[in-house]
Amino acid sequence: MVDANNDIIVLQSSGLFDDVINGVAPNTSFYANDVEYKYGYYLVEGIYPEWATLVKTLSCPDDEKRLYYKKKQESARKDVERAFGVLKKRWSVIAQPLRILEKSKIRNVIRAGPMVLY
Incomplete structure (x- = not known):
């Protein structure tokens, strides 16, 4: 669990989503269920925050x-x-x-x- 807590601290203090926020992220658009998504996403464990770009496993x-x-x-x-x-x-x-x-x-x-x- 120590690593997981560290991951969250690093995520919250990092500039990982700066490009998305600034509108300069690479266009990685894709369709899922007839909905277009402009940016990619990250597959994460359940401990991560509820952010649109973080996709958790179904519990x-x-x-x-x-x-x-x-x-x-x-x-x-x-x-x-x-x-x-x-x-x-x-x-x-x-x-x-x-x-x-x-x-x-x-x-x-x-x-x-x-x-x-x-």
Whole structure:
């Protein structure tokens, strides 16, 4: 639970959603149930705040369709966590606290990491 509390503190003090707030986030629009969403979202555990861009797992799915959704969502979240673990091992710059970089450089480091995999 210590890590979870730390995640929330980091989330609330970070500039993760600055681009969305400032209207300069990459356009990652998609459709779900005939509704267009302009920005992406993050798959999170139930402890995170109720923000539109944070999608939590269903706590008590009451039918097969929702149970299937819950399993797929949890699987996707775990895949992302594993991938980030691999990135942290490969590039120590994202495993350690960043102390000397300004926000724009931090964004570039985080965005460039996955591109190096291609």
